[in-house]
Amino acid sequence: MLETKKSAMLVAYAAIGSDERKKKSVVNRLKRHLDAGMEAFNLDEITATAELDPATLLGSLNTLPFGAEKRFVIVNAADRLDMTVKDMLVDYLSNPNSACTLCLLFDSLPKKTLLYKAIASVGPQAIIDCAPKKNRSLVAEVKMFAGARGMYMDDSAIYELIKRSGESGKLLEKQVIQLCTLCRAQGHISYNDVVNNISQTAEIKPWDFLDPICQRNAVAALTQYHLMVNPSQIALLVMLVGRLRELICTQSLMARGQEYVLASTLRKRDFQIDKYKRWVRNFAPGELSRFLQACADCDRDLKSGADPDIRFTQLILQICGAVQQ
Incomplete structure (x- = not known):
């Protein structure tokens, strides 16, 4: 949905979900639309806090791009935004700056909220699903992580890794890299390798x-x-x-x-x-x-x-x- 031409991009997107790899991919695809050498002028990347001033964010959104078609404002950890900022965004999206694309990154945003509805009304592709994959899909992805590093990982080892580490693709990839380093000599990662080297960090199912x-x-x-x-x-x-x-x-x-x-x-x-x-x-x-x-x-x-x-x-x-x- 972010591979379209700049002129056809929506004025706002919300990437919603706890999969950090997916959200990072959304941000990277968005940044590819920046004109080379103009990043300092046309990109404002903000990490949200409860103290963020609504006027500061609104000023950034209403700023016109410099020497380009589009300006981009990315708000990380948007769950932390104060209600006054969220209310401001709802008002802004009723009459947005067409030369600016806003991207909000949420771990979760209920569909019944005014902000969700305001973003969804921008266009059918404004809401980007960044929820973690289910276990069955994760198995193939984890196997791919290991295969890309010349290692084989059987299903029992993969299921145990997901059970211990959770469903975050970013964390699973880090754990696979660690296991590949530890098990390089034997050429594969077994169930016992996971049990012996990966601690339980995810909540027990x-x-x-x-x-x-x-x-x-x-x-x-x-x-x-x-x-x-x-x-x-x-x-x-x-x-x-x-x-x-x-x-x-x-x-x-x-x-x-x-x-x-x-x-x-x-x-x-x-x-x-x-x-x-x-x-x-x-x-x-x-x-x-x-x-x-x-x-x-x-x-x-x-x-x-x-x-x-x-x-x-x-x-x-x-x-x-x-x-x-």
Whole structure:
């Protein structure tokens, strides 16, 4: 949307999302429209603060370009703008300077706000989506990061990296560069390389918390549980019951010699199925069914007013075998 001719560019754009690589790409594409040697006159790049004076920004927006068709004003971290500045921008966009293009970079901007509506009314391409890619899309991108540096990274390593580092493309690329340096001699990056070298910085996803429970690792399970922000014990319990049922299914199919249908039955990838096979070996026959009953008891207690944190912790310890059943 920014590859068009300068004369056809909109008077305002908003790049919205937490993917810093995408926002940087938007800014770089915008800057390519600057005439060589005129950057000092026709580019004003501002990092927003709560103290930014509305009159200062308005003055920059109303300044005419010098020796060129267009002037560009880029506002980084626009989430920090004071409401008076946002109100000024809404008024400005009702009668903007046609020789100036404004680009606002937001981590988020609700669609119901007046500023979002004012920017969207400028044109159908004024809102630029810079949200992080979903996991499936990220896998291909991370694999590309590694491949560009002559390294191979398998899916299990990529999923673990995303789980630990989050969905920021910029951060993932930095982590891949670090791993490529550490693993250069072996020519590939494995799951264990990620586990041993990348710290957990992203907020724990609820479904990732279930893995150490399946390993019956009480310390890891409680560590990840306490890393979650304001978890819903009821929601976690529902997910835990689902995982226990999957393990019961795995145990049953393995006992009948039908491992070959595990992936299609559980709708999981091969490397995930390998984990399920390992996990079920941690449980004696009939034990998983007893833990389903323990989950039902926990659900009853939670809905009867028991302390949710204490009661759910007791369930974790019970399944991990850290307390007497």
